[in-house]
Amino acid sequence: LKANFSAIQDEAEEMNGFLTVISDVTEEERVERERREFVANVSHELRTPLTTMRSYLEALTEGTTWKDETIAPKFLNVVQNESERMIRLVNDLLQLSKMDNKDYLLQKERVEYIEYIDQIIDRFSLNLKEGLSLKRVLPKDRCYVWMDSDKLTQVLDNIISNAIKYSPEGGEINVTVNIERHHILTKVSDEGVGIPQENLEKVFDRFYRVDKARTRQLGGTGLGLAIAKELIEAHDGKIWAESREGKGTTISFSLPLMRKKRGRSS
Ligand code: ADP
Numbered sequence: 001l002k003a004n005f006s007a008i009q010d011e012a013e014e015m016n017g018f019l020t021v022i023s024d025v026t027e028e029e030r031v032e033r034e035r036r037e038f039v040a041n042v043s044h045e046l047r048t049p050l051t052t053m054r055s056y057l058e059a060l061t062e063g064t065t066w067k068d069e070t071i072a073p074k075f076l077n078v079v080q081n082e083s084e085r086m087i088r089l090v091n092d093l094l095q096l097s098k099m100d101n102k103d104y105l106l107q108k109e110r111v112e113y114i115e116y117i118d119q120i121i122d123r124f125s126l127n128l129k130e131g132l133s134l135k136r137v138l139p140k141d142r143c144y145v146w147m148d149s150d151k152l153t154q155v156l157d158n159i160i161s162n163a164i165k166y167s168p169e170g171g172e173i174n175v176t177v178n179i180e181r182h183h184i185l186t187k188v189s190d191e192g193v194g195i196p197q198e199n200l201e202k203v204f205d206r207f208y209r210v211d212k213a214r215t216r217q218l219g220g221t222g223l224g225l226a227i228a229k230e231l232i233e234a235h236d237g238k239i240w241a242e243s244r245e246g247k248g249t250t251i252s253f254s255l256p257l258m259r260k261k262r263g264r265s266s
Contacts, residue, residue, distance in 0.1 A: 041207040045089055045221070049082040056082075085219055092223040095154075096206065099230045106148035106234055110258060113145045113184055114138050114177065120156050121175055124164075131169045134160075137176045143184055144258040151231045158224035159188045159251045165218045166192035166249065183237075183254040194245040203241055204229040228253075 171191040178185045207222040232239040239253040
């Protein structure tokens with residue numbers, strides 16, 4: 001930025017050209033800073049499970065600990081959980097890196113959305129932990145969306161798993177779908193811890209977590225909502241968060257509706 005100030009003084013009348021240069025440089029700097037932060041974050045996120053695994057394995061191989069029938073299974077369990085978290089993390093990173101590629105293509109097709117989402121909720125209901133309830137309010141009408149079902153399933157998986165993760169015992173999760181003029185609106189609300197107002201937009205950033213220690217314990221990678229956002233935007237949709245701390249969170253996304261076939265081009 002500083003380097004550009006001399007440019008104004010030399011060519012003061014060319015204000016437009018000058019402004020373009022500034023924004024280019026700041027954009028470049030931002031991209032470079034984000035890239036560096038991303039690499040630092042990835043390294044840190046990978047090192048944490050690896051060092052945990054190493055220390056548990058070291059403890060196991062010391063003396064005869066590996067023969068201890070009470071300690072050994074516990075330590076191996078930790079190693080297993082950490083390696084599973086690493087696999088989740090690397091899979092999420094691969095998914096993001098695929099989406100960063102300009103040639104990334106989605107397999108879109110015409111899908112009846114209400115039946116589709118009904119089945120997704122059924123699947124979650126089957127594996128719901130005890131004490132939680134998952135409810136749905138779906139429209140009676142049929143409606144069609146041009147979408148990649150696998151990717152949309154990933155979006156819903158990420159959002160509903162979060163709602164489950166951050167819900168208190170006895171909490172209720174509601175999935176509501178509304179058909180609007182040009183869009184279909186899906187909302188997932190929970191009665192969990194909530195997200196502070198000032199962090200509402202940041203939760204869609206890569207590796208952002210409101211409470212690092214806590215969410216790591218819950219097995220999160222910090223990439224779920226970043227992936228959801230990219231996938232929704234690749235469907236020309238929008239995604240956003242609303243929340244009241246201590247009361248609950250609602251994650252909503254809208255997707256463009258396919259026009260009804262009326263036998264004429266309107
Ligand atoms: P993670 O894998 O850590 O859950 P996400 O990208 O899915 O990563 O979410 C980012 C952060 O947003 C979470 O770490 C958590 O702090 C916050 N968050 C997401 N969903 C909820 C929710 N339903 N209730 C409270 N906090 C949430």
